Structure formats: structure tokens, C-alpha cells
Amino acid sequence: MFLFPAEDEPLRQRLMRRFFRSSSARFWLLASCLPALTVLRLGVIWQPASSPADLPAPLEPLALAPEPQRLTRTLGADDSIYQSLKRQPLEESQIAELIRAITPVFNLRSDSRPLDRYTLTLDPEGVVQRFEYLSQREPERPLVVERQVGRLVGRRELLPLEKRTEAIEVRIIDNLSNALADAGEGAELTDRIADEIFGSAIDFTQDLRRGDRLGIVCEKYYQNGRFIRYGEVLLARYTGEKVSQLGVSFQNGAGPKHYYDAQGNSLNRRFINYPLPFRGITSRFNTSRFHPILKKSRPHLGTDYAAGHGTMVWATASGRVVHAGWSGGYGNMVEIDHGNGYRSRYGHLSRVSVRQGQRVDQKTPVGLVGATGLATGPHLHYELIKNGRHLNPERANRDLQGEPLQKTLLAQYAAHRDQLLGLLAGSTHLAVHAGPAAGAVE
Numbered sequence: 001m002f003l004f005p006a007e008d009e010p011l012r013q014r015l016m017r018r019f020f021r022s023s024s025a026r027f028w029l030l031a032s033c034l035p036a037l038t039v040l041r042l043g044v045i046w047q048p049a050s051s052p053a054d055l056p057a058p059l060e061p062l063a064l065a066p067e068p069q070r071l072t073r074t075l076g077a078d079d080s081i082y083q084s085l086k087r088q089p090l091e092e093s094q095i096a097e098l099i100r101a102i103t104p105v106f107n108l109r110s111d112s113r114p115l116d117r118y119t120l121t122l123d124p125e126g127v128v129q130r131f132e133y134l135s136q137r138e139p140e141r142p143l144v145v146e147r148q149v150g151r152l153v154g155r156r157e158l159l160p161l162e163k164r165t166e167a168i169e170v171r172i173i174d175n176l177s178n179a180l181a182d183a184g185e186g187a188e189l190t191d192r193i194a195d196e197i198f199g200s201a202i203d204f205t206q207d208l209r210r211g212d213r214l215g216i217v218c219e220k221y222y223q224n225g226r227f228i229r230y231g232e233v234l235l236a237r238y239t240g241e242k243v244s245q246l247g248v249s250f251q252n253g254a255g256p257k258h259y260y261d262a263q264g265n266s267l268n269r270r271f272i273n274y275p276l277p278f279r280g281i282t283s284r285f286n287t288s289r290f291h292p293i294l295k296k297s298r299p300h301l302g303t304d305y306a307a308g309h310g311t312m313v314w315a316t317a318s319g320r321v322v323h324a325g326w327s328g329g330y331g332n333m334v335e336i337d338h339g340n341g342y343r344s345r346y347g348h349l350s351r352v353s354v355r356q357g358q359r360v361d362q363k364t365p366v367g368l369v370g371a372t373g374l375a376t377g378p379h380l381h382y383e384l385i386k387n388g389r390h391l392n393p394e395r396a397n398r399d400l401q402g403e404p405l406q407k408t409l410l411a412q413y414a415a416h417r418d419q420l421l422g423l424l425a426g427s428t429h430l431a432v433h434a435g436p437a438a439g440a441v442e
């Protein structure tokens, strides 16, 4: 919306601003210049108010009351808030003031993403009055910057969200993530199902069969009908040709919530299944193996995961780093003591990102995949040790289940489980793949 012919505006603005800010005797100056100014204003911008305010604004470029200008913008790929603001009709000092108000409440680098949207409100002088930023990272917490008593102040709002409990049922065609995506669900749900709930019970790279079914009862948060994020997954039920498993979230007495199977056995596990995203297993745990480089029989006391050079490797569980650096055939190696006699080792790393003595949590990055030491190509050599004895990392998890439910809670657990299963049974939408596979649905 242009209130003045575009080429006149900067000059006029500058004159006006300088005029009004220049003197401490602003009042007298104003008073003495008022007649001349009025003539100027009449000559330049006066438009008779011929239409009521609620009718569409006249098409003429000139209007009586200067109105704020609202600009809505979307961040492009490789865009930043700063770069996007630079393209708006803003003076550099205004951008700087805005950034100063944003930074205490919002991380410009990590909180913003491409396709985030913002609305910028400018007064007729081009001064920022308000800035509202909707981040996809935390959609329920928009960033709002407002001018208060002349100063821009930033804050995060908290939108009221509506929580709905939904039942979802999908049929597996090729993999879990496609089945959930076809049902309109996000990748986050796939991760929760595959890792958090069934990570110790189902190997989704090997146990899936076409036609298997997955039922989920989960909480979803909405704002004005728009999906914002997932809440708790209350229940997941996998019914398959090779493997079937139920997982129900339940609190075991005073402890934290965990997932339990139909009988109340814990699905929680001590170690994550895979300490990195990998392409395949190139060498399994084997106590008598022919070593490709040493050309002799030598046990392989861990699992080799093939992954690209530089892939991030995570700690399998919380613990303390007892070695971080070169170790002969392991190359760059990290060893973590997890307590209770358990240790894990991560070999052939191209880079080590922890130091000896450091405390780590489950999934803390410990280094990057490489081919240092005795390695034919980039991979992670991963070992799990209990009291000095090597365990098969692919199997160890299954033997390391958490505490079962307290006996006194079993009846309560069964009632909760059956109530959730009832929600699943009543689910009206069975999402299936479109295309040829749909014909196979019962």
C-alpha cells in the first residue's frame, strides 16, 4: 500500500523525521510552521473523505489517514530471517533493532527453517511496529515482537492447543514409514514406533512382511483444526506374519512411563538398537571369522555397520567415556562405561567428538564414521561388553529388558490396555496404499 508516490516518499520521510526530531523546541517550531505545513499537506496528500471507512479503500495512491503496512513473507530454501528482512523496505537500523529484540527469546539459527512464515507491520514511516514469526519447529509457540513505549520487545506466545486421541490403522506394503506416510502421518511417528516403542522387539529392517498391520492410538495436538504435533503414543499394536507385538504406555508405580507388552513385560531396553543410521551390516558378531586384512582366522567381537564417511555415531546408552582416541587396530575409538559391568566401543572413527572422563547420555554424538585403523572402508565397528565378555550387539538388547510391571498394578494395566484396544477396534479409517495393493484389502 503506497500512501505517496514511491519516488517522493524517502525524501518526504527524511524531511519530516528530521524536522520533528531536530529540535528540543519542537513545539514552537511546529506551531510556527503549522500553517505552511498544512498547506503543504493539503497540496500533497489531502483527499476528501468521500467514502465510509469500511468500504474498500479508494484506488488513488493518496489517502487521508496513513495506515500501517503489513507484509507477510515465507522463508525460502537457504534463507534466513535476516536475509529475508534485508529484502523488505526496511532501513538497516530497523533490521538491527528487530534482531536485537528477537535474539533473547528466539535462536535465529536453530529455531528457523525454510517455509516458516512471518508478518511484519510497519508504520507509514517504515518503522517496525510488530513482527510475528511462526516457526515450524515449535508451531504452538509463535514469536511476537511488538513496539512498546517506543522500544521493540520480543516474546514467545503459547497458543492453546486442542488435544485429540486418535486411532490409526495402517497396512504395511513395503515399509513402516511409507505405510504411515500414506495414512497422512509424519516421519516422527515412524521413529517413535520403530525406535522408542518396538526398538527392542521388532527389527523393522528384517521382520516386516507385506500385509502386516499396525494399529496406533495416539494423542495429537491441533490448533484451529490444524495439526500441530504429536503427543504421547498410548498404544501401538503390530500384527504380522513373522512378528506380532503390543506396546502400551503405562506408569510402573512411581517410575517413569514405559511401554509394556500384553502381559505387562517391559519393552524398554538399556541400549539403543543401532548406534548410527547405517546402510547395512557388513560383518556380524562371530567368534571364528577369517579376517580380510590379517588373512587369518580371528574372531569378530562386534558388529560392523556400513555407513558413509562422516555419519554421526551415538552413544548407545548413558555413561562415562573411558577412552577417546587412537587404539591400534580400532583406529580412533571411543569406549564408554555404562555401569553394571557394561561397556561399549565404537571403532574406526574419522573424528572423535567426546573426551575421556566425559559423561554422555543415550544418543550423545561420540564421533563420525571413518576407516581409521584396520578397516577396508568406512564403517563403524561396534562392541558391547559385559564384565569383560563380548556380547552379540544384535542380540544383546533382547536380553536386557527393563523391569516388568509390579504385580499389584497388573489389573489396572489390563483395564487400561483393553480400553485402548477398544479405541483401536472402533477406528473407522483403515488407511491403505492406493494402487494395485489396495485390491488385496479384506
Ligand SMILES: [Zn+2]
Pocket (backbone or CB within 6 Å): 283, 300, 302, 303, 304, 380, 381, 382
Ligand atoms: Zn569390525
